[in-house]
Amino acid sequence: MTFTKKWVILTVAFILIIVTSMVVILNTVGAKKVHRENATIVFLHGYGSSARASNKLADATQSRLSIRNRKVIRINRDGKFKINHQQISRAGNIFQLEFTDKQTSEKDETKYLAHFMKTLKMQGIKTISLSGHSMGANVGLRYNMDKTYQTTAYPKVDKLVTIAAPFNMGINYPNMKKNSNIIGLIKRHNYHCIKMIILSIFTKIATT
Numbered sequence: 001m002t003f004t005k006k007w008v009i010l011t012v013a014f015i016l017i018i019v020t021s022m023v024v025i026l027n028t029v030g031a032k033k034v035h036r037e038n039a040t041i042v043f044l045h046g047y048g049s050s051a052r053a054s055n056k057l058a059d060a061t062q063s064r065l066s067i068r069n070r071k072v073i074r075i076n077r078d079g080k081f082k083i084n085h086q087q088i089s090r091a092g093n094i095f096q097l098e099f100t101d102k103q104t105s106e107k108d109e110t111k112y113l114a115h116f117m118k119t120l121k122m123q124g125i126k127t128i129s130l131s132g133h134s135m136g137a138n139v140g141l142r143y144n145m146d147k148t149y150q151t152t153a154y155p156k157v158d159k160l161v162t163i164a165a166p167f168n169m170g171i172n173y174p175n176m177k178k179n180s181n182i183i184g185l186i187k188r189h190n191y192h193c194i195k196m197i198i199l200s201i202f203t204k205i206a207t208t
Helices: 003-031 051-065 106-122 135-145 182-189 198-207
Strands: 040-044 069-075 093-099 127-133 156-163 193-195
Touching: 040 051, 040 106, 040 135, 051 069, 051 093, 051 127, 069 106, 093 106, 106 135, 127 135, 135 156
Parallel strands: 040 093, 040 127, 069 093, 127 156, 156 193
Antiparallel strands: none
């Protein structure tokens, strides 16, 4: 067998090995079931909206992550809400927050969110993921930026997913100039803020 034939055979064999390996890997990844049943995910709607706006997102999340416990939590204009320990599961939760007063400010929503988070922590929830749409994304970011809520009294935010976030308009955060560079601020704080197509959000939550 000549040197050229040996080189061709070795090259073909190498390519086949690479292709076979890729097929095996892709099939394995495609068949892999996501095991994040114990995750707690909180959805925040946009300005003037309601929890119904996050129904499809919550449906997709619940289906993909196999989380059984799902509740809509209505928060009134005074920041009060009803929830008991039986409605919070350590085996995983999906909470769709609804601010019933459509005029609730970004600042107040952040404060009410913090109160809800503290309640979760008191019931043993140590980490959560936040998904906010529009102003809800700003509320999620505000919550993460406020050092008051970065204590052991509150759950740790594992991921913050933002959808159509109006970061270019600023977030009205204390001591921040209007129209500040929000993206730069996010990078400096090393937050997991993501702008992405809705269909890819849940893969990111579940696998990263």
